[in-house]
Every structure is written in structure tokens, then in C-alpha cells.
Amino acid sequence: MADMDLSKFEKKIVLRNIEEKDIDEIIELALVCFPNMKPWTKEQLRSHLKYFPEGQFCIEYEDKIIGSCSSLIVNFDEYDVQHTWDEITDKGYIRNHDPKGYNLYGIEVMVHPEYRRMKIGRRLYDARKDLAVRLNLKSIVIGGRIPNYHKYSEEMTPREYVEEVMAQNIYDPVLTFQLMNGFVLKRINNNYLKDDFNSMKYATLMEWSNIDYRPMTKRTYKTSFPVRVFVVQYMMKQINSFHDFAHQCEYYVDISSDYKSDFIVFPEIFTTQLLSFIEEKTPSLAIRRLTRYTEDYIKLFTELAVKYNVNIIGGSHFVEEDGDIYNIAYLFRRDGTIDKQYKLHITPNEERWWGIQPGHEIKIFDTDCGKISILICYDMEFPELSRIVAEKGANIIFSPFCTDDRQGYLRVRYCAQARAVENQVYTVIAGTVGNLTEAENMDIQYAQSAIFTPSDFGFPRDGIVAECTPNIEMVIVGDLDLEILRRSRSTGSVMQFNNRRTDLYEITVKEGKNPRISK
Numbered sequence: 121m122a123d124m125d126l127s128k129f130e131k132k133i134v135l136r137n138i139e140e141k142d143i144d145e146i147i148e149l150a151l152v153c154f155p156n157m158k159p160w161t162k163e164q165l166r167s168h169l170k171y172f173p174e175g176q177f178c179i180e181y182e183d184k185i186i187g188s189c190s191s192l193i194v195n196f197d198e199y200d201v202q203h204t205w206d207e208i209t210d211k212g213y214i215r216n217h218d219p220k221g222y223n224l225y226g227i228e229v230m231v232h233p234e235y236r237r238m239k240i241g242r243r244l245y246d247a248r249k250d251l252a253v254r255l256n257l258k259s260i261v262i263g264g265r266i267p268n269y270h271k272y273s274e275e276m277t278p279r280e281y282v283e284e285v286m287a288q289n290i291y292d293p294v295l296t297f298q299l300m301n302g303f304v305l306k307r308i309n310n311n312y313l314k315d316d317f318n319s320m321k322y323a324t325l326m327e328w329s330n331i332d333y334r335p336m337t338k339r340t341y342k343t344s345f346p347v348r349v350f351v352v353q354y355m356m357k358q359i360n361s362f363h364d365f366a367h368q369c370e371y372y373v374d375i376s377s378d379y380k381s382d383f384i385v386f387p388e389i390f391t392t393q394l395l396s397f398i399e400e401k402t403p404s405l406a407i408r409r410l411t412r413y414t415e416d417y418i419k420l421f422t423e424l425a426v427k428y429n430v431n432i433i434g435g436s437h438f439v440e441e442d443g444d445i446y447n448i449a450y451l452f453r454r455d456g457t458i459d460k461q462y463k464l465h466i467t468p469n470e471e472r473w474w475g476i477q478p479g480h481e482i483k484i485f486d487t488d489c490g491k492i493s494i495l496i497c498y499d500m501e502f503p504e505l506s507r508i509v510a511e512k513g514a515n516i517i518f519s520p521f522c523t524d525d526r527q528g529y530l531r532v533r534y535c536a537q538a539r540a541v542e543n544q545v546y547t548v549i550a551g552t553v554g555n556l557t558e559a560e561n562m563d564i565q566y567a568q569s570a571i572f573t574p575s576d577f578g579f580p581r582d583g584i585v586a587e588c589t590p591n592i593e594m595v596i597v598g599d600l601d602l603e604i605l606r607r608s609r610s611t612g613s614v615m616q617f618n619n620r621r622t623d624l625y626e627i628t629v630k631e632g633k634n635p636r637i638s639k
Contacts, residue, residue, distance in 0.1 A: 135243055138176040138188060140169060145185045146178065146230075153230040157315045160212065160228075163622060167213040168192075175217075175224070177247045179240055186232040187240040190214075191248060193221040196261050198611055205263060205313045205323075210618050216610050224252045226262040245301050249328065258333050262303065263312050263323040268292045270318045278308050278322045295324055303328045345602040347489045347516070349548055350376035350384040351586075353569040354435075355593035356554040356562070358396045362413060365393055366420050372595065377428035379597050382489050385550040386435035387567070388497045388520040389447065391417055395559035403473045403560045411440040418450065418458065425452040431487055435520045435550070436463065436496050444477040449494045449520055451485050459485050463496040464505065473560075482629065484512045490602055497521035500549075501535045503542065504627050510543035510617065511627075515602050521551045522565065529566045537583060540572040544609050544617045546585075546600045547572045553591045566591060571598040576612045578604045 138146065143165045150159035168176050172192050179187040192214040199208055209227045210216045226248060231240045252260050268290070269281050276284070284290040286299065299305075303326035312323035352372045359365055369386070376384040394413055400406040414437060421434045432452040439448045447463035447470065462479020470476040482505060485492050493509035493516075500506070500519045509517060519536055523529040529551065536547040551567025570587035573579040585598035609617050 132180075132182065133238075134180045135177060135247055136180065137173060138165075138169065138178045140166070142178060142185060146188055149185060149188060149230050149232060152232060156317065161623060163626075164212040167215065167622070171214050171217040172219075175251065177244055179243055181235065181238075186235040186238075187230060187244055189226065189229040189244040189248065191224050191226045191251075191260075192217040193255075193257065194218055194223055194225050194261075194610075195221045196223040196225065196259075198607060200611075201307060201325075202309050204309070204311060208263070211623075213622060216618055218606075218610075222258040224248060224255075224257050224260045226260060241297060242301065249330075252328075252330050253332050256332075256334055256336065257330060259330055260303075260328040261306075262298065262326050263309060264298050264303075264326050265294045265313070265316055265319045266292055266322060266324060267294055267316075267318040269320055269322060273320050278310075278320070282308060282324060298324075298326050301328070344604070345606075346599045347383070347602060348379065348381045348597065348599050349516075349571055350379060350381035350430075351548060351550045351569045351571060351588070351596045351598075352384065352386050353550065353567055353588040353592070353594050353596075354387050354390045354552050356390070356393050356552050356556050356565055358556070358558065359393060360397050362394065362416055365391070369420065370424060373424045373428050373430060373432065375595065376430050376597075381430050381597065383431045383433060383492075383516075383518070383548075385433040385518055385548055386520060387550045387552040387569075388436045388449075388522040389438065390435045390520075390522070390552050391437045392559060392562050393556065395562060396556050401560055404475055406560065407438050407445060407474045408440060411438055411445065414439050421450065421452045422456065422458060425454050426456050429454050431489070433494060433518045433520065433550075438474070438476070445475060446479060447476050447496060448479075449496050449518075451487075451492075451494065453487060455488070459483065461485075461494040461496065463499060465498045465502055467498050482508055484509055484514050490515050492516045492518060494518045494520070497523070497532060500532055500539065500547075503535075503539065506539040506543055506545070506547075507627050508629060510545050514545065515605055516546045516548065516600060519547060519549045521549055521567070523551060523567065524564050525566050529568065533568070533570065536570075537572050540583065541575050542616055544574045544605065544612070544615070546574075546605065553593060569596065571596065571600070573600070574605070574608060574612075576608050576614070578608055578612070 143162055147159050175191040177189050178185050272281050285292045285295050306325040306327050309323045311321050398409050400409050417437050421432050425432045431454050434450040436447050436449040439446050449461045451459040461483050464479050466476050466478045491513040493514035521532045536549050540547045548571050550569045552565045553567050555564050556562045568588050568590040571585035573583050575583045586596035588594050
């Protein structure tokens with residue numbers, strides 16, 4: 121007997137993670153599975169893949185997707201026991217996904233009606249369990265529909281209905297399945313899913329415990345994550361050499377180290393103090409002379425950051441690159457590494473007097489205190505930039521500034537406070553005071569440096585950690601708690617960052633020859 125070609129009998133079924141190319145087919149599956157409910161949008165599914173791609177599964181049978189499920193990770197204890205689907209899923213966008221959380225939360229399971237006797241749901245649930253074990257998560261939590269309840273709602277309360285299903289006197293396609301898969305009933309939530317009319321908007325909160333869970337000391341729940349910030353309101357005064365400048369800067373860095381600061385922040389273009397001994401009166405030529413000190417400036421602050429064990433936001437400095445002059449803020453990390461952010465929006469004054477050119481890159485910096493961003497002065501007045509860096513994970517936005525009058529200063533201050541509220545981040549502004557009588561276009565300064573927070577109960581009453589007295593040389597020190605910031609985004613009185621209507625609007629960075637975002 122000849123060998124039989126077995127391949128013609130094969131019917132391939134594959135469990136895999138959802139990919140971008142599957143989005144249209146997943147939406148079609150949702151329309152078939154839940155014809156009376158609003159399906160996923162493309163934006164929501166893209167957001168799932170952006171924040172937690174490994175938590176999104178589908179089953180493909182004969183090159184057709186016949187089942188799928190979505191999930192995210194949360195610290196479930198931080199959510200109200202009577203939470204809704206919109207609250208726990210960030211309205212379906214899962215931007216509240218917490219990679220350091222303890223619980224996998226299942227937000228959707230779909231199986232095509234024509235394939236519901238093939239254990240597709242069990243395969244998807246097993247995939248979630250395997251993921252929870254692999255990521256060492258404490259449990260899987262789900263808000264389960266009770267789609268047959270509408271048939272009994274006139275004669276039974278939701279609790280009575282659930283008890284009858286658990287006693288196997290009534291069959292419910294969802295609850296019965298979940299019980300058979302090892303999930304335990306925790307409570308019943310009302311108004312859980314607003315368009316689930318078959319369940320009369322009720323849901324059973326169910327939990328599966330991972331018996332292989334191993335508590336890890338590195339994942340213990342944090343009561344606080346303080347980051348100490350030291351802000352210098354820098355006095356612009358006559359000096360005679362770079363050595364004088366270096367001596368003044370080291371004085372402040374030394375003090376910040378005494379206070380065990382994590383960051384010290386200097387103002388925008390405070391290196392123009394060097395103009396007080398540069399013998400050139402034409403502003404544009406003086407700035408080009410100033411750029412000759414770039415290597416000295418970088419060497420100085422790199423050594424100070426390592427010597428005093430503090431991350432330095434080195435204000436900003438004018439740098440010549442390929443014949444053009446840029447206003448660049450440098451981050452000098454205490455491990456000796458360096459990064460930089462170009463000023464993106466150039467003021468008319470900078471362009472007219474000095475010929476400064478704009479940068480083309482929005483950066484987010486990793487530090488030993490989490491992700492940060494630096495937006496130089498005028499850049500803080502463009503809300504899109506702060507939103508972009510916040511979406512990329514920046515918890516603190518530092519804004520070195522230099523303004524010569526109160527109106528200019530207040531533009532920076534009010535915008536920094538607004539950015540803190542809008543994005544639920546900390547913002548820090550550091551400015552120059554005093555005068556440089558020998559330097560053209562740098563003759564007067566106005567500043568009141570400050571540290572700002574979101575406006576909610578967990579933060580200072582006025583959203584201000586600390587602020588300087590206007591127009592005198594001084595410093596301020598403040599502790600910024602990143603744990604309180606994280607909690608406020610998921611459990612605050614309002615949640616501006618997570619409540620954005622991304623179904624209506626979004627901010628994008630244009631792909632082109634120059635503009636880009638990096639971290």
C-alpha cells in the first residue's frame with residue numbers, strides 16, 4: 121500500500137499573539153460574537169498591542185481567526201470593588217496597564233458561534249493561565265457577563281440567578297464556563313458594562329489564583345518612591361574666567377549632594393555668564409565665541425555629576441554644529457553618561473539676536489529615578505510636547521528657562537503648572553536672575569523658580585512643592601513621590617491623562633526627514 125498523503129487531512133489550528141494585521145478581522149469577529157454591542161475600534165486594538173502585546177491572544181483555524189481574548193496587568197487592590205469595565209480598561213485602551221502589577225485582568229473573550237464546540241474558549245483561558253504563571257502574577261481577575269440573566273430578571277435578583285447557576289439548576293454560557301475553568305466568584309458588580317443589556321449590565325467578578333505564584337521582594341508594594349530635586353535660581357553676575365564659573369557651579373552641586381539630591385537643575389543659557397569676560401559686543405559674534413567653551417562645560421559637569429553622585433540638568437548652552445548654533449540642554453547622569461535635548465521652538469528674540477536654529481528630536485531620558493524629559497523654556501508653552509513625552513513615560517518634566525520680564529516668566533510658569541495638571545506629571549522650572557551689564561541682550565533677568573505637582577488630594581494644596589523668592593539668588597529642595605503620581609493616574613479624583621478621548625483626537629509626531637522622537 122502506497123504511503124498516504126496525510127497533509128490533505130490536516131486542519132491547522134494555531135494559538136498566537138494578535139498582530140497589527142489581525143485588527144480588521146478581530147473587529148469582524150466582535151460584530152459576529154456580540155451583534156448588539158459596540159465592537160472594538162482600531163484605535164483600541166492598536167493600543168492593546170502598544171501597551172501589552174503579549175497579553176492579546178487569538179486562535180487561527182484554517183487561516184481564519186475564530187477566537188480572541190484581551191487582557192492587561194493591574195494592581196487590583198487599587199481599584200474600587202464596584203469598578204466598571206470602562207474604569208478597569210481605561211475605556212478599552214488599557215493605557216493603565218501596569219507591568220509591575222500583581223493581577224492579570226481579562227477584559228474580553230470572543231469565540232465565533234460556528235466554532236463553539238471546539239474548546240476554543242478553554243484554549244484562550246489556558247493561554248492566560250500560562251501567561252500568568254510565566255509572568256509570576258498572583259491571579260487572573262475577570263468581570264464575567266451573565267448573558268442569560270435577562271430571561272430570569274423579573275423573577276430573580278442577580279444574586280439568586282448566580283446561585284442557581286452555581287447549583288447547576290440554570291445554565292449560563294459564560295458563568296458556567298468560568299466556574300468549570302477554576303474561577304471563584306468574588307462579588308457581583310452592577311453597571312459594569314453599559315451596553316450589555318442581556319446581562320442587565322451586571323457582571324460577576326471572578327478570580328483564578330496562581331498556585332505557583334512566588335512573592336518576590338523586588339516586587340513588593342511601594343508605599344513611596346521619593347525623588348529629591350534641587351533647583352538653582354542662578355545669579356548672573358560679573359566673573360573674570362571660566363574658573364570663576366566652574367567654582368560657582370561646583371558650589372551648588374556640592375550643596376545638592378549634601379542634601380542627598382537625585383537631581384540638580386540649572387537654568388537655561390546660564391553659561392552666557394561667560395560673556396561677561398568675552399570681549400565681543402556684537403551679540404551673534406559673542407555667542408559664537410561662547411560656543412568655544414562647549415567642551416570645557418561638558419567636561420566640568422560630567423566630572424561634577426560623578427564626583428558628587430547627582431544627576432545634573434545642566435541648564436542649557438549654545439553649541440555650534442556644522443556652522444549652525446543650537447540651544448541644547450544636557451543631562452549629566454551620575455553614572456558618567458551624557459544625553460542632550462535641543463530646544464525645539466526658538467523665540468523671535470533668539471533668532472533675531474543670535475541666529476539660533478531649532479532642533480528636530482523629542483527625547484525621553486532613562487535615569488536611575490525613572491523616565492524624565494527636558495523642555496527648554498519656550499518649549500513648555502506648547503502643550504503637545506508635554507503630552508508626547510508623558511505618553512512615552514516621562515514622570516518629571518524639567519524646564520530650564522531664561523526670561524527678562526515678569527510677563528515672559530509667567531508664560532513659563534502658568535504653562536508648567538498647566539502641563540502638570542493636564543498630564544499628571546511633575547514639572548520643574550529653573551531660571552536666572554540678576555544682570556550682565558557687559559553683555560548685549562543679556563542685561564536683565566526675571567525668575568521665580570519652582571517645583572509643581574498635579575492638583576489632587578495626594579499633593580500639596582496649591583500644587584506647589586516649593587518656590588523661590590522672586591529675583592534673588594537662592595535654591596529650593598523638594599521630594600517628588602513617583603508612587604503617589606502613579607496612583608493618582610488610576611485612582612485620583614480626576615484622571616486627565618487616562619480619560620483622554622483618543623477616540624476623538626490624538627497627537628502624533630510626523631515622520632519625515634527631520635522630526636523624530638527617541639528615548
